[in-house]
Amino acid sequence: MAEAIQVPTASDLPDPWTVPLDKMNVANAELFKHDKHGEYFRRLRKEDPVHYCPDSEFGAYWSITKFNDIVAVDSNHKVFSSQDNIVIGDAEPEFLTPMFIAEDPPKHDYQRKAVTPAVTPGQLADLEGLIRQRVCALLDDLPVGERINWVEHISKELTTQMLATLFDFPFEDRHLLPYWSDASTTSPAVGAPDVTYEQRHEILQECLNYFGRLWQERAEQPPKFDFISLLAHNPKTKDMIKDPMEFLGNLILLIVGGNDTTRNSISGGVIFLNKFPKEYDKLRADVSLIPNMVSEIIRFQTPLAHMRRTALEDIEFQGKQIKKGDRVVMWYVSGNRDEEVIDRPDEFIIDRDKARHHVSFGFGIHRCMGNRVAEMQLRILWEEIMKRFHKIELVGEPERVTSNFVLGYTDVPVIVHAK
Amino acid sequence: MPKVTFIEHNGTRHELDADSGLSLMEVAVANSVPGIDADCGGACACATCHVYVDESWLGKVGDKTDMETSMLDFAEGVQDSSRLACQITLSAELDGLIAQLPESQH
Ligand code: HEM
Ligand code: FES
Numbered sequence: 001m002a003e004a005i006q007v008p009t010a011s012d013l014p015d016p017w018t019v020p021l022d023k024m025n026v027a028n029a030e031l032f033k034h035d036k037h038g039e040y041f042r043r044l045r046k047e048d049p050v051h052y053c054p055d056s057e058f059g060a061y062w063s064i065t066k067f068n069d070i071v072a073v074d075s076n077h078k079v080f081s082s083q084d085n086i087v088i089g090d091a092e093p094e095f096l097t098p099m100f101i102a103e104d105p106p107k108h109d110y111q112r113k114a115v116t117p118a119v120t121p122g123q124l125a126d127l128e129g130l131i132r133q134r135v136c137a138l139l140d141d142l143p144v145g146e147r148i149n150w151v152e153h154i155s156k157e158l159t160t161q162m163l164a165t166l167f168d169f170p171f172e173d174r175h176l177l178p179y180w181s182d183a184s185t186t187s188p189a190v191g192a193p194d195v196t197y198e199q200r201h202e203i204l205q206e207c208l209n210y211f212g213r214l215w216q217e218r219a220e221q222p223p224k225f226d227f228i229s230l231l232a233h234n235p236k237t238k239d240m241i242k243d244p245m246e247f248l249g250n251l252i253l254l255i256v257g258g259n260d261t262t263r264n265s266i267s268g269g270v271i272f273l274n275k276f277p278k279e280y281d282k283l284r285a286d287v288s289l290i291p292n293m294v295s296e297i298i299r300f301q302t303p304l305a306h307m308r309r310t311a312l313e314d315i316e317f318q319g320k321q322i323k324k325g326d327r328v329v330m331w332y333v334s335g336n337r338d339e340e341v342i343d344r345p346d347e348f349i350i351d352r353d354k355a356r357h358h359v360s361f362g363f364g365i366h367r368c369m370g371n372r373v374a375e376m377q378l379r380i381l382w383e384e385i386m387k388r389f390h391k392i393e394l395v396g397e398p399e400r401v402t403s404n405f406v407l408g409y410t411d412v413p414v415i416v417h418a419k
Numbered sequence: 420m421p422k423v424t425f426i427e428h429n430g431t432r433h434e435l436d437a438d439s440g441l442s443l444m445e446v447a448v449a450n451s452v453p454g455i456d457a458d459c460g461g462a463c464a465c466a467t468c469h470v471y472v473d474e475s476w477l478g479k480v481g482d483k484t485d486m487e488t489s490m491l492d493f494a495e496g497v498q499d500s501s502r503l504a505c506q507i508t509l510s511a512e513l514d515g516l517i518a519q520l521p522e523s524q525h
Contacts, residue, residue, distance in 0.1 A: 068462075071459060071462045071464050072462075074464065075462060075463065075464040075486060077489075105489075109492065109493075112493065113493070116493070116495075116525075120495050120525055121495065121522070121523035121524075121525055122495075122522070122523070354460075356456055356457075356458045356467075357457075357458060357459075357460050361458075363459050363462065363464035363465055364464050364490075365489050365490070365492075365493060367464070367465060367466075367493075372525060
C-alpha cells in the first residue's frame, strides 16, 4: 500500500525573518502556493539583495531581487546566458526541447524575428475586431447571479481563443492548447508535484503530431500571419520541422508564453479589484483608466515569478562574486515590489504614475514578444466587462498553482452582478 | 537651452525647451509627448523609446552602443535613422534636433 502523502501546509514554512540567510530557499514552490513569498523577498531586498542559496532541490542558485539589478542582469545577455535553461531547475538532458527563449544570439535572433510579425501592433490592430467579438460572445453567455469559477469560465477560455487566433488553430480543437500548455509547465523542474516525465512526454508527442500536420498544410498555402505559417515560410526557419524537438520547443514556447501568463492576469484583475474596492470605484467612475490598470494588473500579478540565466564567466555583481556556470535567478516577483523603485508597491493602484515601469515582461533581447497582445486582450476584456456588469464579486479565497515559475490560480470563485 | 522637436506619426509637432544633460526620452516623457512609452525608464532594455532622428542630425547624436543595436534589432519599422531616445543625451550642440515618432512602439 502506498504511504499517505503529506500535503504541506502554510504553517510548515520557515519564518521569513528568522530563518538563517544561508538556509533561505525562496524557490520553494509552496511559498507561492500559499501566497507567503512576499516577506521572504522583502527580507532579501533589505538584507541581502543578491543572495546565494548554496543548496536546494534545484541546486545552488543566486537570487537577484532588486528592480534595477534585474534590469542589469536581464540586459547583459553576453554574460548571463539563456542557453538551454530559463527556469531554475535544469531541463531534462534526454528530452531537450530547444526554443528561442532558451537560446543566445544568433539563433535566438532569427527565430524570434521569424514569428514577431504575428504580434506587431499593426497586425494586432487587424485582430482587435475579432478578439472583441469573441469577448462579447463569452461575456453575454456568462451566468449572472450564481457562483462560478472565473478561471474556467473566462480566463482560460478567452486566452485559449486568443492563442487559437495567433496560431490560426482549428477553433473546434482549441481546448488542446491549454491541455498541452499544462503538460509542459507542470514539470518537476519548477517544483510542481504529481507529474512524471513520462506522462509529460506522451502528451507533448501528441502536440508535435498535431502541429506537424498543420505545418504541412500551411507550408503548401500562401504565407499568412499566424505563427506556423510564419515559421514555415521564413527562409531561416522553414526547415525547423526536420528537427522535431526544436519544432516542439518553439511550439511550447509560443503556447505557454501566452497561455498561463495572460490567463492569470485575467484572473488576477478580478481578485485585485475586490481586495482593493476603492480601485473598483475609481474604475466605475472612469473607464478611461483601463489601459493604465492593465499595466498595473500585470505588475501586481507578475505572471512569471522568475527567469533564470547561467553565468558564462566570473563576474563581480553588487559586491558578490558570481562564478562561471552559476545559476542566476531574476525574481521578477520581487522586483515588482521593490520599494526603492515603485511607490507603495504592495498596493494595487489603477491610476498609478508610470504603471508601465514594471519587470513582468522582462527586459533586454528576450523581453516578452507578446506583451502587446496580452495588454490588448486585457484591455478589451475590461472595456466590455464595464459595459455589462456592475461587479464581478469575489466570493471565496482563490486557489493557487504550485509553482515557483507560473504564478496563478486554479479557482477564483465569483458572482457576476448585472448593471 | 537646446530646443528639440518631436513629430508624432500623425504630424503633430511638439517644440520643446530641454535641459542639457537630459536624454531625449526624458524630455519627451516630462512633456507627455504621446508615443514614447519608455517602459524600462532609460536602461536601453525595452526599445519602447524608438524614434527616427532627422538625417542631418544623425552624425551629431553619437554612436550606438552594442546594446542599443541589439535592442533596435527587435523593434518594428526600423530604419537607418532609428535610435533609442534614452541613449541620446542633449547638449547645446543638439539645439534644433528633430525626432520623428514611429506609428507605434512594440
Ligand atoms: C501578461 C502576459 C505575459 C507576461 C507577463 C509575459 C512574460 C514574459 C517574460 C517574463 C518573458 C521573458 C523575458 C526575459 O527573459 O527578459 C517572456 C518572453 C516571451 N513571451 Fe511573454 N508574457 C506574456 C504574454 C505573452 C503572450 C501573449 C505571448 C505570445 C503569444 C508571449 C510570448 C513570449 C515569447 C515568444 C517570449 C520569448 C521572447 C524571447 O526570448 O525573445 N508572451 N514573456
Ligand atoms: S526607455 Fe527603454 S530602451 Fe529607452
